[in-house]
Amino acid sequence: MAVKGEITLNESRCLGCGYCAIFCKRGCITWPSDKYTPQGHMLPVISDPSRCTACGNCGCMCPHSAIEVYQILEQSPS
Ligand code: SF4
Numbered sequence: 001m002a003v004k005g006e007i008t009l010n011e012s013r014c015l016g017c018g019y020c021a022i023f024c025k026r027g028c029i030t031w032p033s034d035k036y037t038p039q040g041h042m043l044p045v046i047s048d049p050s051r052c053t054a055c056g057n058c059g060c061m062c063p064h065s066a067i068e069v070y071q072i073l074e075q076s077p078s
């Protein structure tokens with residue numbers, strides 16, 4: 001059984017600090033970016049989701065609970 005990760009970003013909660021990108025050691029998240037919230041906060045971009053291992057760093061480091069992390073269990077073909 002292989003484990004992969006998937007994250008979601010609640011853009012309305014993001015205040016653009018960039019911690020999620022800084023603390024993702026797999027390079028899944030890009031910040032700075034050219035995307036902004038309506039309030040002018042610079043959004044991160046989930047730029048390489050296929051590398052996510054569901055380690056949870058991004059969700060833990062986000063001070064505004066804008067990121068949720070999911071583990072995806074993939075059944076190996078038998
Ligand atoms: S869960 Fe871990 S690997 Fe996946 S995006 Fe967040 S910090 Fe990166």
Ligand code: SF4
Pocket residue numbers: 009013014015016017018019020021031043044061062063064065066067
């Ligand atoms: S850590 Fe949270 S608030 Fe900061 S840029 Fe990432 S999603 Fe936005």
